[in-house]
Structure formats: C-alpha cells, structure tokens
Amino acid sequence: NAGVMQNPRHLVRRRGQEARLRCSPMKGHSHVYWYRQLPEEGLKFMVYLQKENIIDESGMPKERFSAEFPKEGPSILRIQQVVRGDSAAYFCASSPLPGQGVSYEQYFGPGTRLTVT
C-alpha cells in the first residue's frame, strides 16, 4: 500500500515564476492537508481539502496561494509569482474518513522542497 506521494521532491523557481506542488493521498484516504515548514521551524497548517471541496483554508496566505483537490488526480498547491520568502518544505498529509481507524491520524508525504532564487 503506497504511502502519500508528493512530487517534485525538489523544485527551484526564480522570483516571479509559478510553483506547482502535487500530492497523491494514501489509497482509501479522502482528506488532504498541506503544511509549510520553514527552516528551523515547526509545521504550519495551510489548507484542508476533500475531493472537490476546500474545507478550511485559514492558514493560506490571502494572495498568490491556491489549492485544489479535483475529483480525479492529485491535490495541487499552486504558488503564483513566487518570492524568496516562499522557500520552504511543503508537506502534504492525508487521513481516512472519520470513523475509519484513528480518524485524526495524518500520514505525511516526503515533502517538496521549494527554493526560490
């Protein structure tokens, strides 16, 4: 059973370009979460999605950031017009539906390390 998959693992973008980060949840999981981790800091929640729905985006910056989880395909975190401060590790996590096992347990992907030059 494959775990959470993220790609690319490393992404380099120049200031002003767009970054697209992809996440495929574990098989059978329908909840996806995106977190950002700056160097030497903890994980900060960004957005929580179910298929075709954004449930909670309270951690997303108001501008340039967007996320989606379409009916088919992976979840995508998009950062437009990247700036140096966007350089970080972006982790995706997934969890099963409530009532299936430990409903709040989140399984993390390997992360995408974004570097903005």
Next chain:
Amino acid sequence: GQNIDQPTEMTATEGAIVQINCTYQTSGFNGLFWYQQHAGEAPTFLSYNVLDGLEEKGRFSSFLSRSKGYSYLLLKELQMKDSASYLCAAGRSGSARQLTFGSGTQLTVLP
C-alpha cells in the same frame, strides 16, 4: 488561539530514558499527537492520546493530562537512530481537522 510549547533541544545518552514535555492551549482540543521527524524527511506518526493517561507502544510511551494542558513523550532504551526532531501537535474537533504543531524538540543521542 493556538499555542504549543516544547523545549527546543535535548541531549541524552544511548541506553538512557528521556522525557520530552509539551504544553498546549488550543480551542476545540481533540487529541494530542507526537511525530518523529528526521532531518530532511517527512514526519512519521508515533502516538495519539485523546483520553488522560499513559499510552505505551514499545520503547515509546505518551502521556496526556487534559486538565493541565500537558503531554509528554517518553523514550526508553535510547538508540542512536532516535536522534531526530520530535513534534507535538494538537488536533481540533469538528470540521477544522488540522493539526497545530509545536516547533519541535531536537533530540541528540550521544554514544
């Protein structure tokens, strides 16, 4: 608001026992998670406490006191591979299911 506090660094010796403390203040609290994260890797789930008391799982145990807003992770028979960052995270109930993480405790195990 959400606030999670844990020590920044700890050092212990191989074979010893270490306790990593975590205090939290969150609204809609619904459980306390511990994750292990090695440098450059994804966090991996260690434990989940929703009721008061001690949960034991092999060399790792986790404790929760909801009334005190306090948890600890206990690591026994430390091994070199236990050197990692240990993240305390509070879960929230309802539709807001995100985890609020502390900054992590960097544990170094010395030979």
